[in-house]
Amino acid sequence: MIKSQSNKEHVAVERVFDGIGILITRYFRIFTLGIKNVKIKNPYFWGCSILTTLFIFCITYEYDFIVILKLIFPQFFGEFLTVKLVSMSWIIYFLTFLVFSFFLFIPLLGIKEFKNIKKYQNDFDFLSLRAGNGSTPKVIKVIELDENKTRVIIKSEGIGLDKYQSKESDLTCALGQIVENISLCKNPRYISFNLTRKRLPEKISFYELPEVKESPLSFKLGESLGGFEQQTLATLPHMLIAGTTGGGKSVFFKQTLLSILKSTENVQMYLLDLKKGVEMRPFEELPNVKVIKTEQDAVAVLEKLKDEMERRFEIIEAEKVKDIGSARKKLDRIIIGIDEASVLYTKVRSDSTKKDLINKARELTDELSKLSRAAGIHLILATQKVTKETIDTKVQENIGGRMCFRMNTFQGSNTVLGNKMAHELPDVKGRGIWASGNKFIEVQTPFLSEEELEGELAVLSKEYKDKTRKFIGPVIEIINSNTSQELDVFEGEDKKDA
Ligand SMILES: Nc1ncnc2c1ncn2[C@@H]1O[C@H](COP(=O)(O)OP(=O)(O)O)[C@@H](O)[C@H]1O
Ligand SMILES: [Mg+2]
Structure with a gap:
């Protein structure tokens, strides 16, 4: 009987000690969080500090305060402590209370975060x-x-x-x-x-977003939950745009080109649009843009661009600089943009001339993507799917930024991003995942209508005509530029045959 009584007491004492232990660890946890929140710039901290100091000053102004404490907590403030405190000089007496109050006040700064941490810990569990x-x-x-x-x-x-x-x-x-x-x-x-707690808008106009910062080759990515996102092609140095048809690739492609054109006058563009150039037609009126509509022309231009790249490397070498941007002789940046890139790169078995062209195009793109950074040559490829058949894996490895619109399958998303994020996107036009390095951001990309684009390009074109805007040039002329017509005829005859 007596034994069980003492046992119960034992358990109770243990529990009390456990409780005190938990309280103490919690106190120190909150205290350290509070200390971390002590920031010189935090007005809340300064307000509390000043108020506490004033308060302590008021209550310790007379030694009477110790008498009150002795009445309230007779166990703590016994004869010995009271006498010790009263015999102190006032300033030490004041500082003792101030330091003590510090241990009560600092945890107040950490208590909110402590509660938050507990809440999130629950959620993570x-x-x-x-x-x-x-x-x-x-x-x-x-x-x-x-x-x-x-x-x-x-x-x-x-x-x-x-x-x-x-x-x-x-x-x-x-x-x-x-x-x-x-x-x-x-x-x-x-x-x-x-x-x-915020959601992304379902549509955002090019004009609702801020202007891109004045750095060459910069363009708008769109609105993310973190706010406006922009990027410069100069650091990427190549970009891929992927996603199911109707997701917004071409619109994104065109607004990117527009921003780049506006960001610097020293730029030339070669836009390969093998769907007969319909998407890229508005750009044609600019003197520094060439639109290419056939595989033959595409290969011819890629070949010349490769020569240009080699010429630029010679300049880099001769001038002993690290890239064309630092060379004495100023040169235009070159953008090679390919919408529906799979049309150019997807291998065919039957048609042997086409097969050669495709192989050549793949080879040239690989070489350009590998070395062109220093030469100031950048690739932008838009394609529905990314497989090794559509875009060579070697080219894929050199691409620093990817914008992926909604993908119908997990695999589709996985080949572009390495995860399923693009497959899980809501069915909103212009909604994409921007991936660069190991960063993935969901963005609502800027919408730019065809009329708006034409308006903007007309302004740029006039500026080039008036010579208020000048590119260095010259642009590469396409010798075979008539082949597009020839090919049309050729295709026509083909159809007749069939
Ligand atoms: N950023 C956007 N915001 C809103 N709607 C868009 C956006 N981009 C595209 N769209 C709409 O989706 C349609 C298809 O876009 P498009 O760029 O041609 O797709 P894709 O090239 O991927 O097939 C456009 O005609 C337009 O109406
Ligand atoms: Mg398209």
């Missing part, structure tokens, strides 16, 4: 992600970027980035927020999640 040793991801920091956006940083405990990416839709439901971006932190043990 929903995912039931586990490392090999059974440990689960730990939320370690929650940063409120603004009223709609939060960044959550977790310690991954050995669970790979792709595991989180594959659970993105679960995460969205668990958090009740859209997961905008998942990326490794500088220290790859940690992973950062950008979350938002």
Whole structure:
């Protein structure tokens, strides 16, 4: 009987100690979070500090305060402590209370984040992600970027980035927020999640978005949950645009070309549009743009561009500079744009002349994509599907930026992005995933109507005519430019035969 009584007491005491232990660890956790939130620029911190100091000053102004404390907490403020405190000089007495209050006030700065961390930890536990040793991801920091956006940083405990990416839709439901971006932190043990409560617009006009910054070859990617996104082709140096028909490739392609043309006058463009040049027709009126409509012309131009690349390398070598941008002799940047690139590159078996052309085009594109960065030559390829048949894998490896619109299949998305993000996009025209490095951003790309494009190009064309805009030139002339007609006739005869 007595034994069980003492046993119960024992358990109770243990529980009390456990409780105190938990409280102390929690206190220190909140305290450290508070310390991390002590920021010189934080007005909240300064307000609280000044108020606390004033408050402590007021209550310690007379030693009477200690008498009140002795009445309220007789156990703590016994004779010994009271006498010690009263016999201190006032300034030490004041500082003692100030330091003590600091331990009460600092945790106030961390308590909100602590609550947030607990909340997000609960949500992450929903995912039931586990490392090999059974440990689960730990939320370690929650940063409120603004009223709609939060960044959550977790310690991954050995669970790979792709595991989180594959659970993105679960995460969205668990958090009740859209997961905008998942990326490794500088220290790859940690992973950062950008979350938002906002949704992307379903259509955004080219003109609603800000102008691109004045850097050559820059263009608009569109609106992401993080705001306006732009890019410069100079750093990529090549770009791919993919996605199912009707997703918005051609519109994106054209608005990109327009922005690039507007971003610098020293640019030449060779636009290969093998669907008879209908998409690219409006660009034809510019003196620094050539539109190419047949495979023969395409190969001829690619060949000349390769010669131009070699000529540029000779200049680079002779002047001992690292790229054409730093050379003394100024040269135009060259953009090779190919809409419906698969038409040019997809191998055929039957037609032997066509087969040769295609092989030649593939070879030339490979060489251009490999070396052209320093020579200031950039490729933009638009294609529905990306397979090794449509775009050579060697070319794919040299592409630094990809815009992928909705894909009907998982494989389609996977070949472009290496994940299923483009397959999971909503069925919204102009909605795409921009991928560069290991960063993936969902964007609503700018919409530019055909009339708007023609208007803009007319302005540029007039500026070139008036010589207020000058490119360095000369552009490569296409000798076979009549072949397009010949081919039309040829195709016509072909049909007759059939
Ligand atoms: N960014 C956009 N925003 C809204 N609608 C768009 C956008 N891009 C394209 N569209 C619509 O989708 C249609 C098909 O676009 P297009 O660029 O021709 O697709 P693709 O080249 O991928 O087949 C366009 O006629 C246009 O009405
Ligand atoms: Mg198209």
